[in-house]
Amino acid sequence: MLATPALLAQTNNLDLIIRYVLAGLGHGIHAGRERGAGVEFSEYRAYAPGDEWRRVDWKLLARADRYYVREAERDSHVAVWLWLDASASMAEPSLAMPNVDKLWYARTVLACLAAVAQRQGDAFGLIVLSNGRVNFTPAARGPRQMHRVLAQLSRAEPSGELPPAETLRASLHFARSPSLVFAVSDFLDFPSPMTDALLRLRHTQHDVRALCLQTRAEVEASFPANKSYRDPEQGDGVFRFGPEAQAEYRLRRGEHFAAVNAEWRKHDIRALSACIEDPVASVLRGWLRQAGRA
């Protein structure tokens, strides 16, 4: 796949990106029951744009002069939760690709995941952590839910800090039935209320997957020197970067992520680190594959 994030980032249309990224990815991350022929009929529901034409009940159309879609009963109880960290640090752009930043990448990956979940008939919901608040979209199925989730994803702006522990704890009521949680963040705050919440979800038998986003410059410690830097979330203090600071940076960053990964391993959470300069499709595939092995 030749599509780099820089090319994909030319459009804000998540639909288009999904179609492009998921081309050839196939359906499914786990075995689920597809709607359609042979599945026990459950109910009729009004047609919504995006429904497949073959699922429209034509006899009912002839009788009632309205479009109805046959809904099949499904027994997949797996809900997919998309967990997006939209704090200020997620605005970090790529040095090589100026219009790509971590939030754009996270949004794209989560939108593709939502599309995958929708294709295989799973319910999916969205949790956006931004500006000290939790924006919660309940899990549901179908094309309308897809639109809702994509709209929420598009609306997410990187700002503020992560919500405090009590806010997060109050928001965790969604996790009653076993679900799959896909969390995308930069995991620079660790331990933080967000990681605590993820660990708690893991302890309640949810399947938690973490995608840690970083930039190539962060990995290689190749920031422009002779510039002053500030932390976007912790306002005070000025930091500098130079050849003498490079070794210290590598050491401290290595320690930090070693601690993070150790914690993931300890709690049996599958985590993947990805650079936002990498192609979305391969990262997504790698992440799903890792998930599938679990």
Add this chain to the structure above:
Amino acid sequence: MTNLWWFALPVLLLPIWWHRQKRERVKAVPLATARFLPRSDPQQQRVWQWVDRFLLLLRCLLLACLITWLADPVVPWRGDSVLVAAGTDPKWVQQQVEASGFTKVDVASDPLTWFGRHEREWLGDAKVLVLGAVAMPAEKPRFRHQVELRTKPVPFAKTEHRIAIVSKRAAEWRALFAALSGPQRYLIDETISGKPELVIWDVPEAPPAALHAPLWWIGDASAFPELKNAKQVDGLHYADSTRGRLWHSEVWPPKDAASARRLFEDWQRLHYPPVAYVAAPQVLPADPAAPLGAGTRALRDMLSIALIALFALERIVTHASKR
């Protein structure tokens, strides 16, 4: 001297220096992984950047204007010229101007004095031709340009002088003026009328109080108490009164031609300006060491208005920018 003011131009550097923004804190770029970097003190950076550029421009202009006003510059713009003194025969002037091909400049006052004052307006290699009855200055004039004098004496203008004679010996007094000839005419009245330039009072009665004249010749001093203790030169008593200057002599009216001529010449010399001597036609060569005139201050009015306007603008802009 005024040219030395140009050395004050470096003063313009002062506002330029003052408007320079001294230092600026280095702008910090947000970086998510900044927490892994060592902390540093906020750095200051020297920046060469000017603030309030409009105000800076105004202040520089104001200073430049002030220095120009003090230096009083003259822009040389006149080329070869003909200076024509007032009252010169126009036909002759026209002929001379056409023959020379120079530009004609009419001068109301003495052309040489005027040229000395305005000499800085002439271009370096310009030549000047002066036409008319130019009075010979006491000292030979020196100019940085070549000046050719083409003088032509003008005939004396015909003038009329009114004289009042109040005397019982009027015939003797009249004889004093009878022998005179020339462009001056002396109108002699026996009665007081008009404004006489000379009153000859030779009766014991006092003259009317309203009568004024520049000079009185008093034959009978009994009515003039001012003359009692008056100073005298060669038997001529003189005093100043409210009516005018009084002359008195015991031996008047003059009895012989010599004393009559002396009295007449004294009067002419002391009460009428001397007739200028017309300089001989000549070429005054250019003298590079000649002193230059003080300048005409022709630009000063314009510069003064500009100064006031700039000052007002500067104050307004300063006030507005402080708000």
